[in-house]
Amino acid sequence: MSGSTLISRTHPRYWNRELQWRLQWKALASIDLLVMDVDGVLTDGGLWLDAHGELQKRFDVRDGLGLRLLQQEGLILALLSGGKGGATEARANQLGIQHCLVGIKDKTAALAELQQQLNLSQLNTAFVGDDLNDLIVRPLVKLLLAPADACRPLRSQADAVLQRRGGHGAVRELAERLLKARGQWHQLRKKGWKDRND
Numbered sequence: 001m002s003g004s005t006l007i008s009r010t011h012p013r014y015w016n017r018e019l020q021w022r023l024q025w026k027a028l029a030s031i032d033l034l035v036m037d038v039d040g041v042l043t044d045g046g047l048w049l050d051a052h053g054e055l056q057k058r059f060d061v062r063d064g065l066g067l068r069l070l071q072q073e074g075l076i077l078a079l080l081s082g083g084k085g086g087a088t089e090a091r092a093n094q095l096g097i098q099h100c101l102v103g104i105k106d107k108t109a110a111l112a113e114l115q116q117q118l119n120l121s122q123l124n125t126a127f128v129g130d131d132l133n134d135l136i137v138r139p140l141v142k143l144l145l146a147p148a149d150a151c152r153p154l155r156s157q158a159d160a161v162l163q164r165r166g167g168h169g170a171v172r173e174l175a176e177r178l179l180k181a182r183g184q185w186h187q188l189r190k191k192g193w194k195d196r197n198d
Contacts, residue, residue, distance in 0.1 A: 017161055017163065020160040020161065021160050021177060024143060024159055025181055026181075027126075027142050028143070028182075029181040029182055030123065030142070031124060031126045031143065032074075032075060032120055032125075033078065033125045034075055034076070034077050034078070034125075034127075034128070034178070035077075035078045035079075035080050035111060035126070036077070036079055036129075037079075037080060037127075037128065037130060038079055038088050038102075039081065039083050040129075040131060040147065040150070040166040040167070041129065041130050041166045041167075041170065042059055042063060042171055043057045043058055044058065044165065044167030044168060045130070045167065054086075055086070055087055057085075057088070058167060059167070060167055060171070060172065062169055063170070064094070064095055065172070066171055066172035066174070066175025066176065067171065068095065068096075069175055069179060069184075069188065069193065070178060071095075076120075077095075077097045078097070078099035078100070078101065079092055079097060079099070079100045079101065079102070080104060080107055080111060080127075081101070081102045081103075081104060082104055082133060083102060089102065099114060107134070108137055108139075108140060111137050111140050112140060115140070122141055123142050125142055125143075126142060126143040126144075127141045127143070128145045128146070128147070128174060129145075129146065129150070129154060130146060130147055130166050131151050131154060132151060134154060135153065135154055135157060143159045144159050145162065145174060146162065147162050147165050147170035148163055148164055150166070162174060
């Protein structure tokens, strides 16, 4: 079965993954900084070039709402990507994500600098990545997380693997898990959410 295939709730791998998340419950509740790779996490990894060579990417609107919920809960969000192009910056601006680091060649140095700037440590940081160039941040984070279709070496070393694929609800799934760990999801699920102008 490929890593991008959604797993049935009756499949043993589903329960193995759920066990991973249960083991990380306390760590999830302690996260103050969520750092995300972009291509393959917030997008499906596909890149579109128009006739002028301008890069376009597809983002999932439900991921976006999940990130807004985390912001209102007080989490600091950051995008950390080796890719370039204006689509990532535009999406970060739409969502009010202040820390948008693109074209990064050394992810460990950039993440360490961000943590220092925010006065946060490894114990408060989670990172979501999908490929080999994301493995290098492992020593700097409490939780290394991966979408369902991340490369096999990353999935095997991640603290937990999401059920959904990058660009197709993985970040929304993570947002809900973080909110559940912080005791906020039940109220949102019951009463819904209204955007605030702050």
